Amino acid sequence: MIKIMIVDDEQDVESLFMQRFRKDLKSNQFEFHFAFSAESATQYLSSLNPIDIVLILSDINMPGKSGLDLLKEVKSKFPQLKVMMVTAYGDQQNYDKAFSLGADDFITKPIDFEQLREKIVSLGGT
Amino acid sequence: MRITLKTKIWLTVLSVVMMFAFFILFYFPIQQEKYLLKNFNKEIQNLANTVALGVKIAITEQNFEGVQTAIDFVKGDPHLRFISILQTDTIWNDNHSSYNIKRTVFKTYPDGINIDVNQTSNDSIIVKESSFNTSLMNGSILLGFSTNEIVDSKKQIRLTSLAVSLIVFIVGILIGFWLARNISVPVLALRDAANRVGEGDLSQRVNNYSRDEIGELGVAFNRMVNDLEKAQEEIKSSNIALAKANDELQLTVENLKSTQAQLIQSEKMASLGQLTAGIAHEIQNPLNFVNNFSELSAELIQEYEASETTNEDKIEIIKDIKSNLEKIAHHGKRADRIVKGMLMHSREQKGEKIPVKINQQLEEDTTIAFHGIRAKNSSFQCEIVKDFDDKIDKVNIIPQDINRVVINLLNNAFYAVSERANNENEPNWKPTVIVSTKHLIDVISIGIEDNGTGISDEVKEKIFNPFFTTKPTGEGTGLGLSICYDIIKSHGGEIKVQSEYGKGTKFTIDLKI
Amino acid sequence: MMKNTYRNQLKNRLAKIVFLLVIIFLSTNISVLAQDKLGVIGNAKGVPTAMSEKELKTVMKGEKQRWGDGTKIVIALMKTNTPIGQNTSKRIYNMTGDELNRFWLALVFQGKTSAPTFFNSMNELESFVAQTPGAIGIVQHTSSNEGKLIAVDGKKDL
Numbered sequence: 001m002i003k004i005m006i007v008d009d010e011q012d013v014e015s016l017f018m019q020r021f022r023k024d025l026k027s028n029q030f031e032f033h034f035a036f037s038a039e040s041a042t043q044y045l046s047s048l049n050p051i052d053i054v055l056i057l058s059d060i061n062m063p064g065k066s067g068l069d070l071l072k073e074v075k076s077k078f079p080q081l082k083v084m085m086v087t088a089y090g091d092q093q094n095y096d097k098a099f100s101l102g103a104d105d106f107i108t109k110p111i112d113f114e115q116l117r118e119k120i121v122s123l124g125g126t
Numbered sequence: 127m128r129i130t131l132k133t134k135i136w137l138t139v140l141s142v143v144m145m146f147a148f149f150i151l152f153y154f155p156i157q158q159e160k161y162l163l164k165n166f167n168k169e170i171q172n173l174a175n176t177v178a179l180g181v182k183i184a185i186t187e188q189n190f191e192g193v194q195t196a197i198d199f200v201k202g203d204p205h206l207r208f209i210s211i212l213q214t215d216t217i218w219n220d221n222h223s224s225y226n227i228k229r230t231v232f233k234t235y236p237d238g239i240n241i242d243v244n245q246t247s248n249d250s251i252i253v254k255e256s257s258f259n260t261s262l263m264n265g266s267i268l269l270g271f272s273t274n275e276i277v278d279s280k281k282q283i284r285l286t287s288l289a290v291s292l293i294v295f296i297v298g299i300l301i302g303f304w305l306a307r308n309i310s311v312p313v314l315a316l317r318d319a320a321n322r323v324g325e326g327d328l329s330q331r332v333n334n335y336s337r338d339e340i341g342e343l344g345v346a347f348n349r350m351v352n353d354l355e356k357a358q359e360e361i362k363s364s365n366i367a368l369a370k371a372n373d374e375l376q377l378t379v380e381n382l383k384s385t386q387a388q389l390i391q392s393e394k395m396a397s398l399g400q401l402t403a404g405i406a407h408e409i410q411n412p413l414n415f416v417n418n419f420s421e422l423s424a425e426l427i428q429e430y431e432a433s434e435t436t437n438e439d440k441i442e443i444i445k446d447i448k449s450n451l452e453k454i455a456h457h458g459k460r461a462d463r464i465v466k467g468m469l470m471h472s473r474e475q476k477g478e479k480i481p482v483k484i485n486q487q488l489e490e491d492t493t494i495a496f497h498g499i500r501a502k503n504s505s506f507q508c509e510i511v512k513d514f515d516d517k518i519d520k521v522n523i524i525p526q527d528i529n530r531v532v533i534n535l536l537n538n539a540f541y542a543v544s545e546r547a548n549n550e551n552e553p554n555w556k557p558t559v560i561v562s563t564k565h566l567i568d569v570i571s572i573g574i575e576d577n578g579t580g581i582s583d584e585v586k587e588k589i590f591n592p593f594f595t596t597k598p599t600g601e602g603t604g605l606g607l608s609i610c611y612d613i614i615k616s617h618g619g620e621i622k623v624q625s626e627y628g629k630g631t632k633f634t635i636d637l638k639i
Numbered sequence: 640m641m642k643n644t645y646r647n648q649l650k651n652r653l654a655k656i657v658f659l660l661v662i663i664f665l666s667t668n669i670s671v672l673a674q675d676k677l678g679v680i681g682n683a684k685g686v687p688t689a690m691s692e693k694e695l696k697t698v699m700k701g702e703k704q705r706w707g708d709g710t711k712i713v714i715a716l717m718k719t720n721t722p723i724g725q726n727t728s729k730r731i732y733n734m735t736g737d738e739l740n741r742f743w744l745a746l747v748f749q750g751k752t753s754a755p756t757f758f759n760s761m762n763e764l765e766s767f768v769a770q771t772p773g774a775i776g777i778v779q780h781t782s783s784n785e786g787k788l789i790a791v792d793g794k795k796d797l
Contacts (some may be wrong), residue, residue: 015453188757194754197750233749
């Protein structure tokens with residue numbers, strides 16, 4: 001089972017992901033944890049012992065701490081964690097910044113869920 | 127009356143010359159004649175004396191040399207009329223009690239002339255007498271000279287005087303002419319040159335080579351004009367340089383203007399780009415949801431229609447579909463709101479300015495805004511203070527525009543106090559919003575103040591930028607204050623913000639009356 | 640005034656006394672000199688060695704200006720206050736000394752002739768005549784100068 005944390009300020013993301021991956025969830029292939037801000041994400045991470053999640057999927061534009069801030073923090077504290085950035089801005093600046101901070105992948109909205117699933121599976125497999 | 131320098135010189139020279147000429151013509155000959163007469167008299171007297179002495183010596187010493195020489199000398203003078211020896215005899219009366227002096231002519235030269243022994247000088251003759259006394263005889267020499275010589279001399283003197291005065295007059299006139307040439311002419315030339323220089327002709331120079339003060343004046347004048355010319359050329363060249371610099375400046379200004387226009391244009395483009403990016407970002411999220419939830423709903427319907435689906439599952443599916451539809455509607459509206467806001471931001475049409483009672487308008491806006499926020503959050507509590515200036519009556523505004531700005535600012539204020547209420551636990555703090563108006567000299571000032579969270583300085587800098595927001599995604603478009611700014615600008619007013627982080631914020635709108 | 644009158648009277652009286660004394664002195668002299676004889680001397684040039692008395696008088700009175708050869712006549716006389724001079728006036732001119740002076744003054748004044756040259760001593764006169772061409776002089780006739788004298792009417796003493 002691959003445990004994934006999804007960080008986005010849009011709360012409807014939870015409903016969307018639950019529905020999109022409902023089969024995977026039913027088959028207990030994936031498990032999601034939703035955090036609606038970068039702050040709550042780091043809070044959650046520090047509460048885990050041991051850290052059972054393998055992948056973080058994070059939006060960039062959020063009120064308060066941004067997704068890039070979170071990426072930087074996570075990569076310094078938990079280098080083994082895979083982080084995948086998601087944003088509506090497919091701009092080069094964010095893309096370059098994300099990779100320089102150690103992002104493992106970068107996808108743009110609208111999300112291609114089939115592609116995402118494959119990426120998750122390949123990441124979870126390694 | 128104006129007497130020119132030339133006239134003055136002429137008059138001076140002429141009067142001096144005239145005076146001198148008159149002196150020579152009248153006074154001088156009279157003096158000369160007097161002197162001449164005096165000398166002549168003296169000379170004749172001397173001759174008489176000499177002869178008398180000669181006679182005395184001849185008689186007493188029997189030496190006739192002296193008298194002979196003297197007589198010869200006297201005879202040699204062509205003006206001699208006569209020379210006589212008078213014998214003076216003392217004639218006693220018979221009893222020797224009284225006597226008479228008797229003067230008789232002893233001898234006269236030339237011979238045969240009758241002489242009056244008592245003859246004296248007159249206009250035509252000068253008569254001089256010199257007495258001698260000897261033991262042999264007492265007597266005197268009577269000498270008569272013609273005044274012809276004097277008359278001739280007088281004539282000569284008058285002629286000479288006339289000639290001399292004529293020469294003096296001519297020389298004087300020549301001197302006057304020379305003076306006029308040497309003083310008046312260069313001075314006039316200087317004056318004319320100075321006049322022409324005054325009229326702006328700086329090529330004027332004077333040719334004056336005399337080594338007197340006028341020459342020096344000319345040299346000084348030339349030097350002055352040189353300096354003037356040089357200075358003018360310098361001014362000219364500096365004027366040209368200035369004009370050039372001015373042209374360059376003008377060009378720079380025009381370049382700057384066009385650059386500014388380009389900048390404004392490119393900023394517009396940038397803001398359009400930003401707008402587009404904003405639209406993309408802001409619309410992308412709701413659209414993603416709409417798309418995803420509608421796709422998912424379609425999948426759910428297929429699942430619902432599938433034969434193996436149980437009734438229980440179907441109920442779940444219907445619930446999900448319903449939830450999805452709600453989400454689609456929600457995000458659709460969200461996108462709609464964004465688009466409308468943007469349209470408003472970019473709209474070009476203008477409303478009409480009409481006189482509006484500002485205070486009343488603000489009262490209504492406050493109520494609308496408060497009810498708006500209460501509709502969202504029924505637990506919202508806030509004290510609203512209204513501080514309106516009674517002096518304000520109707521003001522010319524576009525009411526819908528100003529309403530939008532005021533409601534926007536009020537929403538922000540309510541949001542700020544509710545945020546502070548949510549975040550902080552401050553027992554002594556009471557959320558308060560103050561709406562005020564103030565009639566200043568030529569400005570109506572509207573103030574909307576809250577004691578909410580406040581704004582940090584870095585945020586304050588960007589607060590009127592489009593799409594800048596501090597609200598969580600979905601709660602604000604980031605266009606509100608930017609639109610407010612544009613609206614107030616287009617009214618010819620000003621919008622300002624004062625804020626202290628953690629203490630509160632005050633927006634002020636100044637509308638020119 | 641009174642004083643002056645008195646003084647004048649005194650002066651007049653004194654003058655008379657002096658005048659009388661002079662007359663007495665002069666008359667004694669004349670009486671002594673009257674016996675002396677006169678002679679005529681002449682310069683070698685111009686002056687003839689003999690002449691008539693009439694001719695001599697003409698020359699002496701200045702009526703003749705030049706000698707026969709054209710030489711200017713120069714008259715040399717002893718001063719009238721010398722005995723020879725007195726004698727000369729009397730004998731040659733038939734005048735007193737004063738009359739001679741007036742005579743010559745009148746002539747000289749009218750420029751008719753040159754006046755004679757008067758001398759104080761015989762020696763001066765003689766040497767003057769000897770040295771001056773055309774000069775003629777009246778001297779005292781002595782036995783020693785007889786040879787030099789000009790004969791007047793054949794006589795050497797006048």
